[in-house]
Amino acid sequence: MDGRDFLVAVSARRKRLGLTVERDGTLTLRTPVRCDVARAEDFLRQSRAWIDSKLSQRDQHRPAHPVRAFRDGETFRYLGREYRLLLVNEDTAPVRLAAGRLRMDEAVAAEPARARRDLIAWYRKAGLRWSRGRLQPWAARMEVPEPAVTVRDVGNRWGTYRPAEGDTGTMALHWAVFQLPTHLVDYVIAHELAHIKVSGHGSDYWTLLKRAIPECEARKEELDDLGRRLWMGQIVGRN
Structure with a gap:
């Protein structure tokens, strides 16, 4: 939706829809077992502002993972x-x-x-x-x-x-x-x-x-x- 890909995770324990923005920017839509496509799409449309906010925060805090060498003093x-x-x-x-x-x-x-x-x-x-x-x-x-x-x-x-x-x-x-x-x-x-x-x-x-x-x-x-x-x-x- 909106040019974005969502990984869909289905859980028998879940009753409500949920969204997660992973560390690498992947978007995960979490759904109950019986959730039709229209309900999921409506949830995503209502979540646009939240998604934009989270991705913006991620852009401001991009990973800066160090590179290491195996030498004395590292x-x-x-x-x-x-x-x-x-x-x-x-x-x-x-x-x-x-x-x-x-x-x-x-x-x-x-x-x-x-x-x-x-x-x-x-x-x-x-x-x-x-x-x-x-x-x-x-x-x-x-x-x-x-x-x-x-x-x-x-x-x-x-x-x-x-x-x-x-x-x-x-x-x-x-x-x-x-x-x-x-x-x-x-x-x-x-x-x-x-x-x-x-x-x-x-x-x-x-x-x-x-x-x-x-x-x-x-x-x-x-x-x-x-x-x-x-x-x-x-x-x-x-x-």
Whole structure:
């Protein structure tokens, strides 16, 4: 519509139509199972001003993701702190955090594609260990069951929640999230936990999230700003 393409996501849990502008500018229309085309088109027509506003905001805050090289002194963030890379020749894990330095095996660093893969694997492992300790308190605060959690690449989102029949479902967090300060990682966790009760991002959703994090709007703005400047895996000589 209006020269724009919309990805349509159909959910049996959803009762109302919703729209999401992803980090890459993709527009996702979220619909209930039984939603005719005319209703969807009318919803999009009524949402034109909102779409224009969100895309304009995105244009003003375009991604500026850094490119990294695997050399001594290069900096990488973990939970809001910067750590300098130290290339070592040790019979240990390919990547580990020790004595205030992010240590990487020299043989690994000599192969950028492998170094990228091993560093992302470290973020996934460290992030999963950290998030498991935070999940239960937030689930208790929001009065929702604690879901299973994974850390992986979830594309253009910071996190997702997928319900499942007969259990609590699964939350997936993007590995890059764990470069953020802890209060923003907590925001992402709470954001996904809220979807256990409410699908979509309507007024009921934000009311629930605001009860858990009264300053959630400020945290969202901070996430939008810092998120566009996170390292997303770009390395020298590779997109």
